[in-house]
Amino acid sequence: MTRESQGGTGDKHGEPGYDPAAYGDRLGSDYDALYPQEGLATDAAVDFLTDLTDSLPGNSLLEFGIGTGRLAVELDRRGLRVAGIEASKKMVAELRRKAPAARIEVTLGDYASARLSRRFSVVALVFNNILDPRGISAQLDIFKNAARHLVHGGCFVVEAFVLHDDAKNGSWTVIPRLGDCGYGR
Numbered sequence: 001m002t003r004e005s006q007g008g009t010g011d012k013h014g015e016p017g018y019d020p021a022a023y024g025d026r027l028g029s030d031y032d033a034l035y036p037q038e039g040l041a042t043d044a045a046v047d048f049l050t051d052l053t054d055s056l057p058g059n060s061l062l063e064f065g066i067g068t069g070r071l072a073v074e075l076d077r078r079g080l081r082v083a084g085i086e087a088s089k090k091m092v093a094e095l096r097r098k099a100p101a102a103r104i105e106v107t108l109g110d111y112a113s114a115r116l117s118r119r120f121s122v123v124a125l126v127f128n129n130i131l132d133p134r135g136i137s138a139q140l141d142i143f144k145n146a147a148r149h150l151v152h153g154g155c156f157v158v159e160a161f162v163l164h165d166d167a168k169n170g171s172w173t174v175i176p177r178l179g180d181c182g183y184g185r
Contacts, residue, residue, distance in 0.1 A: 018134060020110040024067065024088025029097075046074045049124060049157065053080050056121035058151050064111035064125040064142065069095035069104065071126060076102045083120070085111040112141040119151045126159040 049071065053061050059080060066072050066084025068091055076082045076099070083105040086092050092106050107114050111125070112132070123146040132138040146156040 020087035020112075021089070024086065024091035029090070029094050042070055042074070045126065045159070046071055046078070049075060049122065050078050050080065052155060052157070053122045056151070056154060058119070058121040058154075060118075060120045061122045061124060062116065062120040062149050064123065064146070065127075065129045066095065066104070066106060067091045069099060069102070071124070072104050073099040073102055076104050083107070083116060085109055085114045085116070087111070112138050112145055115145070116149060119154070120149055121151055121154050122157060123149050123154070124157045124159070126157075128160050130158050130160050 049061060053059060053075075061072075061075060061080055061082050063072050063082070063084040066086045067088075069084075072082045072084055073095070082103075085107045086095075087108065087110055089108065092108065095102075095104070095106070105116075107116055111129075112134075125142065125146070130139060130142065132142065143156070150156065
């Protein structure tokens with residue numbers, strides 16, 4: 001789909017002046033250069049999400065914070081029904097530039113509150129987006145919003161990594177690992 005729909009963007013998490021689109025709007029077209037796919041185990045993540053989605057009813061995936069489509073574009077190419085919620089119009093524009101023929105429905109809004117009219121086999125929140133700067137109330141709303149969008153028996157996938165104490169000074173490298181969650185057993 002090439003037309004973006006508007007989702008809820010209101011901030012109710014007590015963070016005055018917080019704009020969920022600000023990060024993506026600042027980085028926009030530079031995001032993929034800052035976080036190249038080669039260093040992020042993208043293929044492994046796409047394989048995992050494809051296998052999980054294929055094992056559940058509906059064969060569909062909703063990505064919270066879809067960004068430039070690092071995962072979504074390949075998931076779409078593999079035949080999954082993919083949708084996303086993204087606050088930044090610049091990130092969505094980069095996704096559309098990269099994959100103009102992709103059939104990815106994107107709703108503009110805050111993934112803690114934006115709603116789509118259908119449910120999905122999998123809702124995915126990747127690349128540490130669960131560490132929302134608004135804190136625990138926003139994180140709880142993210143879980144609630146994921147639950148609203150899942151079919152019965154669906155899965156909410158959260159990808160996050162934890163920094164070691166010596167890396168908390170800001171000089172760190174992302175080395176992703178894919179764990180076995182035991183799905184399909």
